[in-house]
Amino acid sequence: AQKVTQAQTEISVVEKEDVTLDCVYETRDTTYYLFWYKQPPSGELVFLIRRNSFDEQNEISGRYSWNFQKSTSSFNFTITASQVVDSAVYFCALSSIIQGAQKLVFGQGTRLTINP
């Protein structure tokens, strides 16, 4: 069975601080996708990134960066110089590639609050 664990239920930091959201996953599949989605108060989940299991290169997009370590089954997300607009619930998710369609298994989410 697939499982995603986000141990941090809530994080609160002051604006401009760096913050890392942890994600640990379990799967028996040898190939899979990992995702991060953002859910602002409006409720609509917004895609941030997809990573293939065979591509362990870290990725940076502006203030966002992702650290994928297959050896520890982790896919952590760091926001540099956080801003109030980053406040949201963030979900890590896992999907099997062989299933084709996006049948995602989500973690419980981390509520991030950025205080001015």
Add this chain to the structure above:
Amino acid sequence: DTGVSQDPRHKITKRGQNVTFRCDPISEHNRLYWYRQTLGQGPEFLTYFQNEAQLEKSRLLSDRFSAERPKGSFSTLEIQRTEQGDSAMYLCASSPTSGRRNEKLFFGSGTQLSVL
């Protein structure tokens, strides 16, 4: 893209009543998904369609739940004889079957169901 739209945004019903939700995906997206999200948890997969064919259903989808996508465009999710445990946010998402945009799901803002 006009986005995925869901109707209604909120639904309050009494236990035992039937409810129906509607989802309009992004036009030309072949795949349509339903997820359920309870308070403080990540979304859980319920079912998905490719065009009008319902290809997979989760064990979470009891006999009281039925989803349709009759013409491969909009979809409806009906819950019969609602129970208090059905209270949740019901999220719809869509994606194309090919191309770069296939890498992510486009989510609607959800229908919040409260069963009294």
